[in-house]
Amino acid sequence: MTAHIHVDRLTKVYRIAERDPGLRGALRGLWRRRYRTVEALAGVSFSLQRGELLGLIGPNGAGKSTTVKLLAGILRPDGGRITIDGRDPFAEREAHVGRIGVVFGQRTQLWWDLPVEDGFDLLRDIYRVDAADYRRTRDELVALLNLEGVLGQPVRQLSLGQRMRAEIAAALLHRPDILFLDEPTIGLDAPSKLAVRDFVRRANRERGTTVLLTTHDMHDIEALAQRVIIVGHGRVLADSPVEALRRQVLAERRLVVDFAGTPPDGTELAGTPVAAREGRTLVLRFDPQQTPAADLIARIAAAHAVEDIRIESPSIEEVIARFYALHGAAEA
Numbered sequence: 188m189t190a191h192i193h194v195d196r197l198t199k200v201y202r203i204a205e206r207d208p209g210l211r212g213a214l215r216g217l218w219r220r221r222y223r224t225v226e227a228l229a230g231v232s233f234s235l236q237r238g239e240l241l242g243l244i245g246p247n248g249a250g251k252s253t254t255v256k257l258l259a260g261i262l263r264p265d266g267g268r269i270t271i272d273g274r275d276p277f278a279e280r281e282a283h284v285g286r287i288g289v290v291f292g293q294r295t296q297l298w299w300d301l302p303v304e305d306g307f308d309l310l311r312d313i314y315r316v317d318a319a320d321y322r323r324t325r326d327e328l329v330a331l332l333n334l335e336g337v338l339g340q341p342v343r344q345l346s347l348g349q350r351m352r353a354e355i356a357a358a359l360l361h362r363p364d365i366l367f368l369d370e371p372t373i374g375l376d377a378p379s380k381l382a383v384r385d386f387v388r389r390a391n392r393e394r395g396t397t398v399l400l401t402t403h404d405m406h407d408i409e410a411l412a413q414r415v416i417i418v419g420h421g422r423v424l425a426d427s428p429v430e431a432l433r434r435q436v437l438a439e440r441r442l443v444v445d446f447a448g449t450p451p452d453g454t455e456l457a458g459t460p461v462a463a464r465e466g467r468t469l470v471l472r473f474d475p476q477q478t479p480a481a482d483l484i485a486r487i488a489a490a491h492a493v494e495d496i497r498i499e500s501p502s503i504e505e506v507i508a509r510f511y512a513l514h515g516a517a518e519a
């Protein structure tokens with residue numbers, strides 16, 4: 188099967204005009220411009236199959252938004268190639284935008300002063316959606332995203348959570364089968380984040396929408412992504428299922444033991460290092476490949492009076508932070 192989205196050695200360089208400080212610098216800049224270049228993407232390649240949900244993550248400045256803008260046909264690549272359903276997003280922009288929906292968490296695509304419903308109507312005209320189809324899709328999105336109460340309100344009056352739900356609806360009014368979400372949960376409160384995640388999950392599972400999501404919120408990744416691509420300094424550093432990444436980067440598990448009485452002394456217990464101790468609780472760090480958890484638990488329970496015992500995995504945040512540190516991928 189050929190890939191739905193194919194990105195091959197994509198490069199993008201921004202040119203930034205520079206000037207010396209002060210009035211003198213501004214004047215000098217009028218006739219002699221100096222430029223500095225930033226290599227935002229230095230050869231990014233990946234493919235996506237239809238119906239996949241991919242998380243694109245990486246530190247600030249890694250090149251995530253640039254990738255989304257290139258995929259959406261907003262920017263022209265400097266090198267490499269993007270093919271989405273056989274099309275070049277930039278060269279065939281008009282046909283391309285009819286197939287995709289894009290949400291930028293940091294920016295609105297709706298009209299700031301217009302009521303939400305008028306903005307939706309304008310998008311219907313722009314995308315030339317059939318009137319009956321439009322009504323059906325709009326009503327469905329309004330219900331799913333709980334937008335009834337805000338349809339008559341100008342976008343500028345909406346809370347961030349309301350606006351983000353309206354943005355997602357706006358991006359889907361023309362029923363695209365590909366959705367690009369650039370930080371869709373940024374700044375949202377917990378219930379709004381859950382609502383956005385739930386909606387995205389359903390769009391992907393029930394409608395088969397292909398989703399590419401950038402985020403700094405690892406709970407988004409944990410809740411949604413089957414696969415992650417990690418970018419750093421404009422390059423792909425990893426492309427892997429989330430669980431495989433966890434196993435490769437931070438395979439350890441933690442056994443948290445609450446003792447009935449005073450916990451035993453020492454830096455080890457049952458041959459396993461003690462990572463932390465607090466009150467009657469000890470945390471042991473172990474590699475499940477080498478030490479089966481059941482053995483460890485049995486040995487401790489046989490030798491000590493234990494009140495509770497549980498196994499924890501490192502959080503996805505810890506896994507990703509470790510990955511960035513191992514790859515020197517901190518902020519560009």
Ligand SMILES: Nc1ncnc2c1ncn2[C@@H]1O[C@H](COP(=O)(O)OP(=O)(O)OP(=O)(O)O)[C@@H](O)[C@H]1O
Binds near residue numbers: 245
């Ligand atoms: N319009 C622009 N003009 C000049 N440089 C830019 C422009 N947009 C992005 N850059 C630079 O390109 C690099 C990649 O930026 P990009 O916004 O793609 O990163 P990101 O991974 O989305 O970051 P963040 O997580 O902070 O949103 C950065 O060094 C950034 O400063």
